[in-house]
Amino acid sequence: MEAAMQSSFTSQKLYRTPTVRCSAVTGKAASVSFPNSLGSSRADWQSMCAIINSNSAGLVPHNHSTTSSSDDTKVPVINGHHDSATLDIVPVSKLARPLSISDLSPAPMHGSELRVAYQGVPGAYSEAAAGKAYPKCDAIPCDQFEVAFQAVELWIADRAVLPVENSLGGSIHRNYDLLLRHRLHIVGEVQLPVHHCLLALPGVRKECLTRVMSHPQALAQCEHTLTSLGLNVAREAFDDTAGAAEYIAINSLRDTAAIASSRAAELYGLEVLEDGIQDDSGNVTRFVMLAREPVVPRTDRPFKTSIVFAHNGEGTSVLFKVLAAFAFRDINLTKIESRPHRNQPIRLVDDADVGTAKHFEYMFYIDFQASLAEARAQNALAEVQEYTSFLRVLGSYPMDMTPWSSSSSTTVLSSGSS
Numbered sequence: 001m002e003a004a005m006q007s008s009f010t011s012q013k014l015y016r017t018p019t020v021r022c023s024a025v026t027g028k029a030a031s032v033s034f035p036n037s038l039g040s041s042r043a044d045w046q047s048m049c050a051i052i053n054s055n056s057a058g059l060v061p062h063n064h065s066t067t068s069s070s071d072d073t074k075v076p077v078i079n080g081h082h083d084s085a086t087l088d089i090v091p092v093s094k095l096a097r098p099l100s101i102s103d104l105s106p107a108p109m110h111g112s113e114l115r116v117a118y119q120g121v122p123g124a125y126s127e128a129a130a131g132k133a134y135p136k137c138d139a140i141p142c143d144q145f146e147v148a149f150q151a152v153e154l155w156i157a158d159r160a161v162l163p164v165e166n167s168l169g170g171s172i173h174r175n176y177d178l179l180l181r182h183r184l185h186i187v188g189e190v191q192l193p194v195h196h197c198l199l200a201l202p203g204v205r206k207e208c209l210t211r212v213m214s215h216p217q218a219l220a221q222c223e224h225t226l227t228s229l230g231l232n233v234a235r236e237a238f239d240d241t242a243g244a245a246e247y248i249a250i251n252s253l254r255d256t257a258a259i260a261s262s263r264a265a266e267l268y269g270l271e272v273l274e275d276g277i278q279d280d281s282g283n284v285t286r287f288v289m290l291a292r293e294p295v296v297p298r299t300d301r302p303f304k305t306s307i308v309f310a311h312n313g314e315g316t317s318v319l320f321k322v323l324a325a326f327a328f329r330d331i332n333l334t335k336i337e338s339r340p341h342r343n344q345p346i347r348l349v350d351d352a353d354v355g356t357a358k359h360f361e362y363m364f365y366i367d368f369q370a371s372l373a374e375a376r377a378q379n380a381l382a383e384v385q386e387y388t389s390f391l392r393v394l395g396s397y398p399m400d401m402t403p404w405s406s407s408s409s410t411t412v413l414s415s416g417s418s
């Protein structure tokens, strides 16, 4: 279903475009016993995660089949650009080329800086989020979300920073699915104000535009503003916002604009035709930081915990009981998301008189505002486990508490990151 949704967009890439096929989610949850209390050491915490995650046996993809084009020469430099003489052009060869699946040989590149994988090319909001989460990091561009997960799993990167939801566009479903299919831990979150610009080649006027390209989330976040600017032109989806800007520059497209950051304009030699075109000035995207090891949950600062569960029960009663387990302990939920249950997407229910009904089965993702070091959170999860057939803690991590400012998307702020 996700694949079908993704492929409904036209996606153009400048770099190698490997096809990654993840096997369907297989395996059934094993029943586990939930410890009543947690110690405070990393070892205690890791064994806790191991117990919970053993429930997800079989949910990790295997038999990855990867195909990639061997044509590396698809990446031209911008020097063929019509206006190159008047532009402050950065040759593409000087910018980091995104990692693709074929680059993921497990040869670690140890350096002094934390290596942080993100999806997109330099100038993408995800790169800014990586810089906000880890101010002095070495940001590693990846051409797909899946590659960013694998870069961490294979020790090519130390962390991945990935968008999970936007205040206007909603959830980034792909990453919810990948969180379940991989075994990385959420170790933090950052909320990034997203300030979009309309970018085009120097000298291009809005009236000349026949197409606007960007990441589907960015197109959705600017939909009303584009219409009010009279830009009722074709919208075309691209893998990331900065990649769309780069594509326009490389191909000298004078009839096409990109929605991207002002940093992307600088990097790829485009002009800002309109500034701040997001439909809401408070537009913000939430990213999570992923690592191979979990952080040890603490109680001396606000923490969030993310879980995913499935149940075999019918109707809404299980969901009600799960929500009540948190409500009765005064634990605030900050997010609920449901995704198709990939193991068993449909349940057939026979009714002798009426026929056979098909119910859809779901995985439920919940974020709640408590640390797993708190007894109330442990008790809530112990109770949730009684009602569910599968439960996994994706992470218990410090909340992003940086003061809100809608204009600081490119500002690198330090957060207590792990």
Ligand SMILES: O=C(O)C(=O)C[C@]1(C(=O)O)C=C[C@@H](O)C=C1
Pocket (backbone or CB within 6 Å): 119, 120, 123, 124, 125, 126, 127, 163, 166, 172, 194, 215, 217, 218, 239, 240, 241, 242, 285
């Ligand atoms: O395309 C980018 O620049 C991204 O970093 C991706 C992404 C997303 O996936 O939501 C991140 C932030 C914005 O919401 C728009 C796009």
